[in-house]
Amino acid sequence: MDHAIWAEGLVKRYGENxxxxxxxxxxxxxxxxxxxxxxxxGKTTVVRILATLLEADQGQAxxxxxxVREQGHQARQLIGLTxxxxxxxxxxxxxxxxxxxxxxxxxxxxxxxxxxxxxxEQFGLTDAASRAAKTFSGGMRRRLDxxxxxxxxPPMLFLDEPTTGLDPRAxxxxxxxxxxxxxxxxxxxxxxxxxxxxxxxxxxxxVIDHGRVIAAGTPEELKAKTGAQTLAVRPLHERDKSxxxxxxxxxxxxxxxxxxxxxxxxxxxxxxxxxxxxxxEEAEITVTELALRNSSLNEVFMAxxxxxxxxxxxxxxxx
Amino acid sequence: xxxxxxxxxxxxxxxxxxxxxxxxxxVVQVRHNPWELSxxxxxxxxxxxxxxxxxxxxxxxxxxxYLTFMLPGMIVMNMLFVTMYVGQGLNTDLTKGVFDRxxxxxxxxxxxxxxxxxxxxxxxxxxxxxxxxxxxILGFRIGTNVLALLAAVALLLxxxxxxxxxxxxxxxxxxxxxxxxxxxxxxLFPVTFVSNVFVPVDTMPGWLQAVVKANPVSILSDACxxxxxxxxxxxxxxxxxxxxxxxxxxxxxxSLWAFKRRA
Numbered sequence: 001m002d003h004a005i006w007a008e009g010l011v012k013r014y015g016e017n018x019x020x021x022x023x024x025x026x027x028x029x030x031x032x033x034x035x036x037x038x039x040x041x042g043k044t045t046v047v048r049i050l051a052t053l054l055e056a057d058q059g060q061a062x063x064x065x066x067x068v069r070e071q072g073h074q075a076r077q078l079i080g081l082t083x084x085x086x087x088x089x090x091x092x093x094x095x096x097x098x099x100x101x102x103x104x105x106x107x108x109x110x111x112x113x114x115x116x117x118x119x120x121e122q123f124g125l126t127d128a129a130s131r132a133a134k135t136f137s138g139g140m141r142r143r144l145d146x147x148x149x150x151x152x153x154p155p156m157l158f159l160d161e162p163t164t165g166l167d168p169r170a171x172x173x174x175x176x177x178x179x180x181x182x183x184x185x186x187x188x189x190x191x192x193x194x195x196x197x198x199x200x201x202x203x204x205x206x207v208i209d210h211g212r213v214i215a216a217g218t219p220e221e222l223k224a225k226t227g228a229q230t231l232a233v234r235p236l237h238e239r240d241k242s243x244x245x246x247x248x249x250x251x252x253x254x255x256x257x258x259x260x261x262x263x264x265x266x267x268x269x270x271x272x273x274x275x276x277x278x279x280x281e282e283a284e285i286t287v288t289e290l291a292l293r294n295s296s297l298n299e300v301f302m303a304x305x306x307x308x309x310x311x312x313x314x315x316x317x318x319x
Numbered sequence: 320x321x322x323x324x325x326x327x328x329x330x331x332x333x334x335x336x337x338x339x340x341x342x343x344x345x346v347v348q349v350r351h352n353p354w355e356l357s358x359x360x361x362x363x364x365x366x367x368x369x370x371x372x373x374x375x376x377x378x379x380x381x382x383x384x385y386l387t388f389m390l391p392g393m394i395v396m397n398m399l400f401v402t403m404y405v406g407q408g409l410n411t412d413l414t415k416g417v418f419d420r421x422x423x424x425x426x427x428x429x430x431x432x433x434x435x436x437x438x439x440x441x442x443x444x445x446x447x448x449x450x451x452x453x454x455x456i457l458g459f460r461i462g463t464n465v466l467a468l469l470a471a472v473a474l475l476l477x478x479x480x481x482x483x484x485x486x487x488x489x490x491x492x493x494x495x496x497x498x499x500x501x502x503x504x505x506x507l508f509p510v511t512f513v514s515n516v517f518v519p520v521d522t523m524p525g526w527l528q529a530v531v532k533a534n535p536v537s538i539l540s541d542a543c544x545x546x547x548x549x550x551x552x553x554x555x556x557x558x559x560x561x562x563x564x565x566x567x568x569x570x571x572x573x574s575l576w577a578f579k580r581r582a
Contacts, residue, residue, distance in 0.1 A: 048419075051423045052422075052423065053419055053422055053423060064325075066325075073326070073327070073328055073329065073425055074325045074326075074327065074425075076423060076424060076425040077325050077326065077425040078325070079423065080423075081419070081420065081423040087415050087416035087417050087419075087420060088417070088420075089344065089348070089415075089417050090415065091347075091348040091351050091352055092344065092347060092348065092351070093351075096344075096347055100340065100341075100343075100344050101420075101424070103340045103343075104337055104340055104341070104421075104424055104426050104430075105424065105425070105426075106333070132351055148420065149420075152424075
């Protein structure tokens with residue numbers, strides 16, 4: 001298969017710390033790879049290596065067929081980078097930021113202006129075009145950031161945690177924008193801490209933890225492996241807890257987790273929910289909470305590694 | 320999607336054009352942040368006024384004599400302070416992630432840094448003209464000719480360019496932009512005051528005179544005095560250039576090394 005982005009055995013050490021311990025990944029042209037992992041897993045390090053900002057200690061990586069180490073300049077002509085670290089200039093206006101990038105990429109003054117106007121319109125920033133970026137809201141800033149990475153119409157895009165720290169509405173808006181880019185044929189490598197984001201946008205997902213790939217596949221394959229959803233039941237009375245555990249174990253075919261009175265188990269089949277309701281009713285167990293929700297990253301991690309993901313401090317980046 | 324014609328490298332002319340584009344950005348920043356302009360405008364004006372009128376009579380006997388003596392050195396001192404903006408801007412770009420974006424673009428590898436340094440030469444030229452202008456209003460007069468004055472400005476810019484490498488190093492090493500400023504004040508104040516900028520060297524104790532005479536700030540100030548108001552030029556001029564070359568030769572490689580490590 002034709003891979004727009006390809007890496008094998010990437011290793012990166014910082015002194016004693018091993019940020020990457022041999023990461024392989026491949027993104028077919030025109031598809032979206034979700035690189036999923038908790039803070040500190042090494043996601044940003046992978047992106048920085050692929051975007052030629054950082055050199056790997058070992059391993060190889062190619063972007064559009066160009067070796068990022070030997071042919072960095074060629075690779076840079078094919079990529080756009082948006083993320084925690086590639087920022088816009090806060091003191092410049094939206095238009096000026098895009099003009100700057102257009103001019104740097106060799107557009108004439110007139111062409112750069114046209115491109116800036118186009119992008120501002122596409123990203124719903126026309127009203128803010130002549131305001132300094134530091135006055136933008138978090139969502140607007142991310143949109144400008146994304147627009148900035150698209151000035152040169154790169155066929156490949158690195159999105160490093162594009163929605164971390166955004167409110168749900170801004171997040172949904174950004175997802176829509178990313179989807180429309182994908183429909184234009186752009187190859188995307190997206191890092192995220194959110195399973196739902198990877199599920200929503202990615203064709204394939206690579207899960208990394210402590211600098212190692214621990215799972216890879218389509219969202220469906222991953223879900224089959226980890227349990228797509230979590231059924232959670234909280235009985236009113238402590239005395240019913242063991243009965244609930246037994247009941248859920250029987251339904252899901254695996255031992256549930258308990259935390260206080262909350263009993264949860266990962267399930268693949270949503271039809272288990274009505275069954276659980278019926279069985280609880282038959283057993284005359286009163287519950288204060290009964291929910292079927294999508295697995296969080298933490299639960300995926302539980303399933304993949306047998307331990308929870310690192311404590312999630314939202315919004316902060318990894319080193 | 321349009322096919323992209325991939326170029327193997329960036330030509331020198333293209334790199335220079337990119338440098339100028341990045342320098343334009345810094346100038347636009349100043350336009351949006353006029354108070355940044357006042358930062359490096361008000362302070363030198365205040366210094367010129369304070370030293371001229373408060374200390375002038377006591378140090379040189381008359382305000383106008385003192386102004387003539389002090390102004391060239393004041394320009395040197397101010398030039399050194401202004402070089403700190405290179406490091407401050409660089410540090411801001413590094414900490415905010417603007418540098419990562421620039422480095423991910425297919426532009427000359429040296430353009431972002433060069434753009435920073437070139438842009439600050441614009442600030443540098445502005446502040447030299449400003450201090451000279453204030454001096455003229457207060458009664459400072461050129462004792463030589465316009466050509467010599469231009470030579471003094473050129474010398475100051477060359478020295479500023481060399482000293483910018485020190486600022487680059489500070490900018491790369493500092494944790495945040497505020498620390499660059501703190502360094503500027505704490506390190507540059509003694510260096511500029513232990514010189515002949517404000518006070519003739521022969522009023523100082525012997526051991527201090529040795530230090531002051533060896534201080535490149537004194538040497539550069541002597542060269543500027545020679546070029547602006549007259550007197551010996553040749554020796555301080557070549558010594559200044561030698562110092563500039565020495566500073567650049569030592570700090571450029573160290574700064575670039577530190578820069579590559581951080582970036």
